[in-house]
Amino acid sequence: MTETLADLPHTARHDLGLREEATYRMVWYAYTLLIRALEAGTLAVPHNHPWVDRSTGELLPCPRDCPHQPIPPAEFFGRLLDASVPDSVPLTEALAIDSTDYETWARRRSWARKPDVDPDHLPVKDHKPVNHAQSANEASWPRTGHDGRAQNSLDPDARDGYRSGTNGTRGSVFCGYDLHLAVNARSLGGPETPFIITGMHLSPAGSHKGRAGVTLIDQVRARRGKGQVVTEVIGDRGYSYCKPETWAWPLRARNVEPIIDLHHNQRGQHPGPIPATVVIDGGLFSDALPHPLRDLPGFPIGMPAADKAKLHGRYDQRAAYAFTPHSRPDKDGYQRFKGPAVAGKVRCPNYPRSLRGSHTRPTTACTPGTECACGKTLTLAPDVTAWTKQRNLWGTTAWAADYGRRAAVESGNAEIKTHRLHMDRGFTRVMGTLKNSVLLAFSLAALNVILLRDWHAKRRRLDPWSHLVNEPDEPNVTKHTRAKRRTTSLATLTSGDPPG
Ligand SMILES: [Zn+2]
Structure with a gap:
């Protein structure tokens, strides 16, 4: 930080009131x-x-x-991030959010036997057992923290959370925080957008993901001007597995469409709200849905792309039998849906009009005269399939394109942690949510500047920031050294608070 200040031009130093070496x-x-x-x-x-x-x-x-x-602090972080994004960089209506583990710098003094996570958390399985040689608790630890949860270090806000395994490594328990980031995502079918962090929220590890996510979304919404409304949020199962009261409902109440992936526990068949209907994987179908299309497999990690595409095709076949929206949801969340014969997706002998449709559409095996739901319209209450519903049916090609926009964000977050900021334990050496948040907000704002420069350089476009400050447009020469220097200087700033 002192190096950065020393590097400032004379006029900027004057504006900051710096008369001597910082x-x-x-x-x-x-x-x-x-x-x-x-x-x-x-x-x-x-x-x-x-x-x-x-x-x-x-x-x-x-x-x-x-x-x-x-x-308030949240607005301060938001303004800092806003300030790092020039007006000329367009923001979309889509937000991708993600949570990453951030370990406290404070030394661990005690260990819990089980991960101390919110009951709404994804099922925790196969976590690395605590190493018994290291797991002897120090006298009078753990303490009871201000929130009633176990406190295992001198950091008053750090808590135990669960970090899920990646690439074959097992999940483990860590002590610290969940860092929730909101990132500008590409519009569906729209052009590529630069990876920009537009919101951050730090919460004690293991606390409720859904509530933290909604707080983060509100932080971003509050700062968006007219015509820049957030209307869709792509979040992983850490958020969407939370009860509808704490994820789907709050989002819909804000006119935000949740775009989600389903956990195994959220899938399967259930009876529908009216006779001759069935709910499968969050979608409502006519009972005419052929049995081979009912219990389709999931998409395991590492599935070859060709197999994946083929399987999406099976889900697309299934989608022909689904009820589709007939109107927008009303104020109370009630929404009209029409059966597949009304929507012209299938030909059903009980609805002669549908038989006049193209023969490329599947013909149902419904028995003429026996009641079926293919031609019905119905109103669905907001609580029906609230946990699992979304605009595109899970598993379909359309859903894959919609949810798939998260992949870019996910890889971006990985880049933040490993390639750019090395945001590991010790990145900030202070204690408490606020102190850590302030340092992280400055780092993330600086990261936005670096990422934007990189993004424009790759496309041989003029970087708005370099242009504004009259810097020579040679990003490939300058970006890495700058990135490196900023990280080190931030780390230097943080080393003043002794570890616990
Ligand atoms: Zn039918």
Whole structure:
């Protein structure tokens, strides 16, 4: 950080009020003041008076007539991220969100036998057992934290969470935080967009993923202007496995469409809401659905692309028998659906009109005169299949394209952690949610600048930031050294708080 300040041009140093060489102490002091102001709720803009007494460092009370607007921490993080994205970079209506584990710097003092995760958490299986040689708890540990959960380190907010295994490694328990990130996703069928982080939310590990996700979405929505509304959110099963009350419903109440993947426990056949219907994998079907299309397999990791495409084709065949929306949901969430013969997807002998349709459509095996649901319309209450429903039927080619946009975001997040920021334990060496969040927000804003530069360079386009600050447009030469320097300087800033 001090290096970055030293690198600033003379005018920028003047604007910051830097008359001398910035020292580590100065940066640390500024950081401490910022934390105090955020904690006290006294950070505000625009101010017509200084909010810190320069001689004593005391926070000054705001005079009554001061037209200030207090900035809560979440808004501060959001504004910081916003500031890293030039106006010329378009934001879409689609948000992809993801949560990643972030270990506390504090030393672990005790171990839990079981992962201490929210009951709404995905089923935890096959986690690495605690190493008994290392697992002796220190005297008087674990403590009971301010939230009633076990506290296993001096970090007052760090909790035990479960990190699922990847690429064949087993899942494990870790002590720290869940870092939830919101990323601008490509519009369905739209052009590629740069990978930009537009929101962040840090919560103690093992806490409720759905609630944290909704908090994050609200943070992003609050800062979007008119015409920049968020209407769809792509999130993995960590979010969508949560009860509908804490994920699907809050999203729909915000006019946001959840785009989800189903867990094994969310799949299967259930009776439908009216006779001769059946609910399968979150979709409502006419009973005319042939049996071979009912119990289709899932998509295991590493499935060859050709096999995957073929299997999506089977789900597409199944989709012909589904009920489809007949109207938009009303205010209370009730929505009209029409049967597959009404929608012109199948030919059913009970609905002569459908027989006039093209012969390329499947003809159902319904017995004429025996009641079937192919030609019915019905109104579905919002709680019917609330947990599993989405605009495209799970498993279909259309669904794969919709949900598949998450893949870019997922790989982007991996890049953040491993290639760009090395966001591992010790990346920030402070304790508590707020202190960590502030440092992470600055790092992520800097990362946006670097990623944008990279994105534009790859496409041989002018990087808006380099252009604005009149930097030579040679991203391939500068980007890596800059990325590296910023990481090291951020780490230097954080090393002032001794580990617990
Ligand atoms: Zn029928």
